[in-house]
Amino acid sequence: MKILLCISNVPDTTTKIRFKDDNKEFDASGVQWIINPWDELALTRALELKEGSGGKIEKISVALVGDKSTEPTIRKALAIGADDAFRIDSEPKDSYYVANQLKELAKDFDIVMCGIESADYTSSAVGGMLSEMLEWPSVSSVSSLEIEGDEVKIRREIDGGQEVVSAELPFVAIVQKGIALEPRIPAMRGIMMARKKPLNVVEPIQADVLTAYESFELPPPKADVKLVDEENVKELVELLKNEAKAI
Amino acid sequence: MSVLAYTENWDGKFKKLSYELVSYAKAIAENLNTETVVASIGAVEEEELKKLGNYGADKVVAAKDEKLKNLANQPYAKTLAQIAEKENATVLVFAHNFTGKAVAPRVSVKLKAGLAAGVTEPPSSYDPFIIKRKVFTNKAFANVKINSDKKILTLFQNSFEIKETENKASIEEFTPELTDADFRTEVKEVNKVTGKILLTDAEIVVSGGRGMKGPEKWENLEKLAEVLGAATACSRPVSDEGWRPHEEHVGQTGKIVAPNLYIALGISGAIQHLGGVSSSKTIVAINTDKDAPIFESADYGIVGDVHKVLPQLIEAIKEVKAEG
Numbered sequence: 112m113k114i115l116l117c118i119s120n121v122p123d124t125t126t127k128i129r130f131k132d133d134n135k136e137f138d139a140s141g142v143q144w145i146i147n148p149w150d151e152l153a154l155t156r157a158l159e160l161k162e163g164s165g166g167k168i169e170k171i172s173v174a175l176v177g178d179k180s181t182e183p184t185i186r187k188a189l190a191i192g193a194d195d196a197f198r199i200d201s202e203p204k205d206s207y208y209v210a211n212q213l214k215e216l217a218k219d220f221d222i223v224m225c226g227i228e229s230a231d232y233t234s235s236a237v238g239g240m241l242s243e244m245l246e247w248p249s250v251s252s253v254s255s256l257e258i259e260g261d262e263v264k265i266r267r268e269i270d271g272g273q274e275v276v277s278a279e280l281p282f283v284a285i286v287q288k289g290i291a292l293e294p295r296i297p298a299m300r301g302i303m304m305a306r307k308k309p310l311n312v313v314e315p316i317q318a319d320v321l322t323a324y325e326s327f328e329l330p331p332p333k334a335d336v337k338l339v340d341e342e343n344v345k346e347l348v349e350l351l352k353n354e355a356k357a358i
Numbered sequence: 359m360s361v362l363a364y365t366e367n368w369d370g371k372f373k374k375l376s377y378e379l380v381s382y383a384k385a386i387a388e389n390l391n392t393e394t395v396v397a398s399i400g401a402v403e404e405e406e407l408k409k410l411g412n413y414g415a416d417k418v419v420a421a422k423d424e425k426l427k428n429l430a431n432q433p434y435a436k437t438l439a440q441i442a443e444k445e446n447a448t449v450l451v452f453a454h455n456f457t458g459k460a461v462a463p464r465v466s467v468k469l470k471a472g473l474a475a476g477v478t479e480p481p482s483s484y485d486p487f488i489i490k491r492k493v494f495t496n497k498a499f500a501n502v503k504i505n506s507d508k509k510i511l512t513l514f515q516n517s518f519e520i521k522e523t524e525n526k527a528s529i530e531e532f533t534p535e536l537t538d539a540d541f542r543t544e545v546k547e548v549n550k551v552t553g554k555i556l557l558t559d560a561e562i563v564v565s566g567g568r569g570m571k572g573p574e575k576w577e578n579l580e581k582l583a584e585v586l587g588a589a590t591a592c593s594r595p596v597s598d599e600g601w602r603p604h605e606e607h608v609g610q611t612g613k614i615v616a617p618n619l620y621i622a623l624g625i626s627g628a629i630q631h632l633g634g635v636s637s638s639k640t641i642v643a644i645n646t647d648k649d650a651p652i653f654e655s656a657d658y659g660i661v662g663d664v665h666k667v668l669p670q671l672i673e674a675i676k677e678v679k680a681e682g
């Protein structure tokens with residue numbers, strides 16, 4: 112069995128978002144790039160599954176659509192423990208384009224894992240689009256995944272509760288919080304080994320782009336907080352009632 | 359031509375969220391001078407379906423196949439794409455929740471319709487089609503242009519005002535064409551949250567952070583939630599430590615909420631936390647540290663010990679409620 116992790120290269124979660132060129136483009140100066148947090152958790156879970164599979168899971172691969180500048184992020188995934196990596200050498204133009212790029216590669220795998228959303232363009236779309244292009248089932252908002260024999264047992268969050276779902280292979284798992292507790296940190300040995308692991312560069316295929324970013328905006332600045340004395344809690348409640356009309 | 363909204367149901371009932379979606383679809387349909395069609399999947403009584411007309415549905419198309427009882431991404435997407443084709447829908451609207459995120463991207467591929475996820479208002483322009491959506495985990499907005507003939511939007515919760523209209527809805531049953539190959543996942547167990555206000559539905563959310571000091575100290579927070587009719591939430595370390603269940607975790611890596619009122623108790627206001635709560639209409643913070651970043655995002659605040667403030671807050675709210 113083989114598992115593919117689709118990962119994305121995103122600004123560190125503490126990044127102060129800024130734009131340039133008349134708000135037409137994201138200002139990447141000084142930004143630290145990381146593996147998208149959900150993808151990192153998914154990778155951690157995939158590695159746990161492989162280690163517990165008694166050899167049944169032969170390989171964990173990662174795939175990323177991006178230019179050469181994303182390679183440190185891919186190397187990090189290899190250092191965490193992925194066996195090999197594919198970089199599809201193109202700008203990730205939109206979700207539809209990215210899913211198309213991943214499609215050919217994904218066909219060789221039994222389980223494809225994607226994060227529920229990427230911390231940059233946050234569309235929550237690549238995993239779902241990819242599964243439809245492959246005509247595979249998808250299970251989304253997955254918070255736990257176990258493999259028991261030939262059956263995959265999944266816990267997923269739904270609006271208003273949880274479900275336990277079983278899925279046939281091959282399928283796409285779109286994962287979120289809970290899939291693994293903490294992301295695995297690469298060890299020194301992992302970092303050394305990562306340098307020798309294959310990082311295959313793949314040419315992009317011709318694919319349509321359905322959306323384009325025209326411009327960006329930051330939310331309007333917030334008015335200063337109104338502080339109420341801790342001895343005068345009643346005043347806060349009055350404000351909430353009469354001014355904010357929130358209670 | 360038509361604008362199609364998909365409204366999910368909860369045990370055969372719709373919610374405020376459903377009506378918000380219909381109102382939103384109606385606003386777009388009016389601009390395009392076309393019909394508002396609403397699709398429903400699963401067992402919903404006629405009377406409940408008819409309610410969608412109160413918010414602008416001209417037609418409700420109900421797919422009632424027994425096999426579609428539980429959400430399954432693949433057959434749901436197929437059903438909705440079939441309805442969209444039958445109704446000649448050019449704009450499709452979903453909620454930006456677990457269900458919308460599960461189904462909309464699949465429908466997008468089926469119809470080759472460009473997707474704008476997490477939109478907060480109707481398009482600013484129809485030709486070209488340009489719409490504002492949230493990006494960078496709610497830290498910014500983008501104006502995105504959709505180039506395809508068909509468009510799919512997922513609407514961020516609590517961002518569009520519900521409007522009642524005269525009810526003119528007709529109701530139609532629909533039998534989707536599905537095969538066994540569409541059902542390759544199976545729901546074994548469903549655990550619904552009952553008897554509690556759901557975090558994502560709540561008008562008011564009371565949330566606790568590490569400043570609460572321990573799981574045994576949640577009693578007053580729960581009491582406050584009770585007097586306000588609020589849902590309870592927490593910061594990530596609180597759920598990581600197991601003080602509170604994971605479902606309560608809000609923020610960039612947890613749930614995103616946008617209530618009318620968000621009360622942050624002993625929460626520092628880390629950027630990842632704010633990513634999940636900053637769309638709340640009013641934010642109140644109670645924190646001992648006057649320099650805590652949460653005060654930069656809050657509308658109202660008290661610098662003080664949450665355990666001293668909470669009992670007074672509960673009493674003051676009870677009084678105000680009693681006054682009516």
Ligand SMILES: Cc1cc2nc3c(=O)[nH]c(=O)nc-3n(C[C@H](O)[C@H](O)[C@H](O)COP(=O)(O)OP(=O)(O)OC[C@H]3O[C@@H](n4cnc5c(N)ncnc54)[C@H](O)[C@@H]3O)c2cc1C
Pocket residue numbers: 124148566567568569570592593594595596607608609610611612623624625626627628629630631634644645646647650662663664665
């Ligand atoms: C990739 C990534 C993703 C993350 N995602 C999330 C997320 O989704 N959600 C999230 O919440 N966090 C997230 N975090 C963690 C985030 O960075 C913060 O660590 C976290 O939000 C802090 O939680 P807190 O405010 O409860 O605790 P702290 O930061 O420890 O703050 C506790 C606050 O309580 C105050 N306090 C102490 N005692 C009292 C008292 N008696 N009365 C009143 N106030 C008191 C203190 O002044 C302090 O401000 C993420 C981090 C990373 C790296």
